Amino acid sequence: MSKISEYLKNFLFIIILLQVAPPILRQIKQQWVDSLEPKNQVALITINNTITSSVHYSKLLQKYFKDTEIKAILLKIDCPGGAAGTTQALAYEIAQLKKEHPKPIVTYSENLCASGAYYMASMTDYIVTTGSCIVGSIGSKIATQFKVKNLLADYKVQTVSIATGTHKDALDPFTDLTDQELQMLQKLTDDSYQQFTSDIAKQRHLPLQNKDSWANGKIFSGQEALKLKLIDAVGNQQAAVEYIKQNILHSDREIKFIKPAQPNQFQQWFKQYDDDDEMQFALSESLFTGLIKAVKKNLINV
Numbered sequence: 001m002s003k004i005s006e007y008l009k010n011f012l013f014i015i016i017l018l019q020v021a022p023p024i025l026r027q028i029k030q031q032w033v034d035s036l037e038p039k040n041q042v043a044l045i046t047i048n049n050t051i052t053s054s055v056h057y058s059k060l061l062q063k064y065f066k067d068t069e070i071k072a073i074l075l076k077i078d079c080p081g082g083a084a085g086t087t088q089a090l091a092y093e094i095a096q097l098k099k100e101h102p103k104p105i106v107t108y109s110e111n112l113c114a115s116g117a118y119y120m121a122s123m124t125d126y127i128v129t130t131g132s133c134i135v136g137s138i139g140s141k142i143a144t145q146f147k148v149k150n151l152l153a154d155y156k157v158q159t160v161s162i163a164t165g166t167h168k169d170a171l172d173p174f175t176d177l178t179d180q181e182l183q184m185l186q187k188l189t190d191d192s193y194q195q196f197t198s199d200i201a202k203q204r205h206l207p208l209q210n211k212d213s214w215a216n217g218k219i220f221s222g223q224e225a226l227k228l229k230l231i232d233a234v235g236n237q238q239a240a241v242e243y244i245k246q247n248i249l250h251s252d253r254e255i256k257f258i259k260p261a262q263p264n265q266f267q268q269w270f271k272q273y274d275d276d277d278e279m280q281f282a283l284s285e286s287l288f289t290g291l292i293k294a295v296k297k298n299l300i301n302v
Contacts, residue, residue, distance in 0.1 A: 039256035040249050043073045046259075051082025051116060054089050060260060061090075065097040070258060072248050073105040074240060075124055079117035084140065084192055087116025091199070094123040104248045108240035109133050114219060118230075119196060122203045126247075127231040128240040135225035138200055139217030140192035142185055148173050204229060 043064035045057065064070050081087060094105065107113070107121040109129040114137035121127050129135055152159065152174065159174040170181040197215045201208040206229060214228045225231045233239060245252060 039254050040245075040251060041070045041258050042244060042255050043067070043070045044076060044257040044259050045073065046076045047079045047117065047120075050080060051087050051090070054086045054093075057090055058093055061093055061097055064258070065101040065103055067258075070103070072103065072244050074244065074257070075105060075107045075121070076237070077107060077109045077113050077117050077121060078111050079114070080112055081115025081117045081119075081137065084116065087119050088195070091116075091119045091123045094120060098123075098125075104244070106240055106244055106248075108237050109135070110237070115139070119199070122200050126233070126240075126243060128233045128235050128237075128243065129222040129225065129231050130236060131222045131234045133222040133225075134219050135222055135230055136214070136219045137217060138196060138211075138215035140189040140196060142171075142189055145171055145177075146173050147175075147177065149176060206230075 043060075045060050045064070047057065051057070061073075064073050097103075098105065104126075105124045107124045107127045109117075109121070109127075110133060111130070112134045113121055113127075113129060114134055118136060118138065149159075161169045161172055161175060163169045167181050167184060169175050170177060170185065193215075197211045198208060200206065200215065201211065206214060214230060220228065220230065222231060222234050226234050233243070241255060245255065249255075
């Protein structure tokens with residue numbers, strides 16, 4: 001039994017060691033290389049998914065803007081947008097952080113920078129996209145509502161809605177939408193659209209009276225967006241990096257990109273990682289370190 005126990009402990013230790021050793025060695029090597037050849041640090045924030053929460057991106061923006069070692073931020077966007085309030089909040093946060101902690105921030109988009117994602121990009125200092133990137137979709141929309149009251153009636157299904165307020169259930173799929181409610185919802189989207197276009201016009205120095213040419217929900221290729229002054233340059237990611245080197249850092253020195261911490265293998269195995277929760281990440285890291293120490297101790301005592 002002791003031999004089996006010893007074998008299992010050794011096996012577990014080897015598995016953990018194989019997971020831990022490579023990143024540690026890479027980190028040591030990187031620190032040694034950086035000490036010999038100092039690099040300019042540029043933070044890289046990547047947005048690939050529909051934006052439904054501001055927490056994660058807000059933390060990253062605050063962290064990198066406040067870090068004096070980081071000379072610039074590259075915001076890499078391939079995103080259709082997201083919740084109106086969330087993307088607006090992030091756009092305003094970028095603008096506010098630029099005032100409080102002056103630091104250049106550049107946007108690069110390869111395929112898609114639309115709606116709320118473009119809202120965020122417009123607050124940055126420089127926008128680079130590929131020529132075929134989809135840009136724009138500056139507009140406002142309430143999520144599509146399906147009204148199924150008549151369908152349920154066909155199957156003799158009745159629903160009861162208990163609400164206080166005449167228009168509380170305006171978006172209830174089981175009730176009809178009145179003309180007054182339709183006007184109310186249209187006013188809501190119109191107001192959101194007015195805020196959106198006003199901010200874009202101000203940031204991109206565009207005439208608001210001509211918003212139908214560059215807004216109105218229209219989408220453009222990167223080439224068209226450049227002509228409309230929605231972006232600043234057409235190119236690939238290297239073009240954005242070169243802009244940072246030549247116009248911000250004024251140096252040809254190699255750039256070291258600073259990225260958000262990634263979950264270790266232990267966190268991936270047990271799903272103990274939420275990029276919105278730094279405390280949870282730290283706890284998982286401690287558990288992982290503790291597990292390694294425990295295995296080492298047991299191995300030595302066998």
